[in-house]
Amino acid sequence: TMKSFSEERKMKTDQLLLTAPVSLSAVVGAKLLGAYIVYIIAVLASSLNIIALDIYGNTVNYGVIFGSYLSLLLIGLACIAIGVFVSSLTENQLVAAIVTMGILLVIIAISMFNSQIESDFLRAVLSWISLLDRYALFTYGMFDLSALIYYISIAGVFFFLTVRVFEKRRWD
Numbered sequence: 001t002m003k004s005f006s007e008e009r010k011m012k013t014d015q016l017l018l019t020a021p022v023s024l025s026a027v028v029g030a031k032l033l034g035a036y037i038v039y040i041i042a043v044l045a046s047s048l049n050i051i052a053l054d055i056y057g058n059t060v061n062y063g064v065i066f067g068s069y070l071s072l073l074l075i076g077l078a079c080i081a082i083g084v085f086v087s088s089l090t091e092n093q094l095v096a097a098i099v100t101m102g103i104l105l106v107i108i109a110i111s112m113f114n115s116q117i118e119s120d121f122l123r124a125v126l127s128w129i130s131l132l133d134r135y136a137l138f139t140y141g142m143f144d145l146s147a148l149i150y151y152i153s154i155a156g157v158f159f160f161l162t163v164r165v166f167e168k169r170r171w172d
Contacts, residue, residue, distance in 0.1 A: 001083025002097035004031045005162075009091035017166070024166045032084050032159060039076045043069065063141030071138030074151035075131055079104055081158035088165045107131050 008014040017027050047069065054060050083100040090096050111132035117123045127133045131154075134147035 001035050001080055001087050001100065002093045003087070004035060004084050005088040006091050006093050006096045010093075014169070018170045024163050024170070028084070028088075028159060028162045028166065032081060032155075032162075035080050035084060036077060039080060040073065043072055043076065061141065064139065067138035067141045067143065070143075071135045071147070074148065075135060078131060078151045078154040078158075081155040081162075085158040085162045085165070088162045 005014065008017060018024075020027065050060060050065055082103055083096070086100045086103065087093075087096040090099070107130065110126050111130040114123055114126050114130065114133070117126065131151075134144065134150055137144040137147065
């Protein structure tokens with residue numbers, strides 16, 4: 001994602017995107033979808049291991065595997081949306097990559113150190129914004145509708161923010 005919009009801005013080709021006869025939502029959506037499709041291909045390539053396990057007679061719990069893959073795809077969507085947003089803010093790919101990794105590291109650290117916090121209220125708030133805490137139910141093979149809505153909402157919020165960045169740039 002680090003290159004999705006930062007390279008456009010650096011090469012000054014973002015002017016073409018801003019003046020194109022398509023909506024900014026379509027431009028941002030296409031970039032997001034392109035990055036997400038690459039991610040999906042990488043995740044699905046790992047499913048070949050499951051096929052190999054099944055062929056050699058090992059017991060495979062498909063509910064757990066499907067839930068894990070679904071949650072992995074949902075977390076990926078949220079992280080890619082965050083990365084595309086950060087990429088829209090800068091023209092340097094390295095800065096976009098470091099800031100995106102920093103944001104995701106903070107979100108992961110919240111999950112890891114949440115149990116160390118003594119305040120119940122603060123722990124509940126931090127667990128509410130944590131990406132990884134919602135991942136657990138899927139790995140047990142249980143579908144969690146609130147987690148599905150959460151991940152799609154995170155992606156939607158960052159999609160919306162990315163479009164707003166370009167709308168502001170279009171009018172400046």
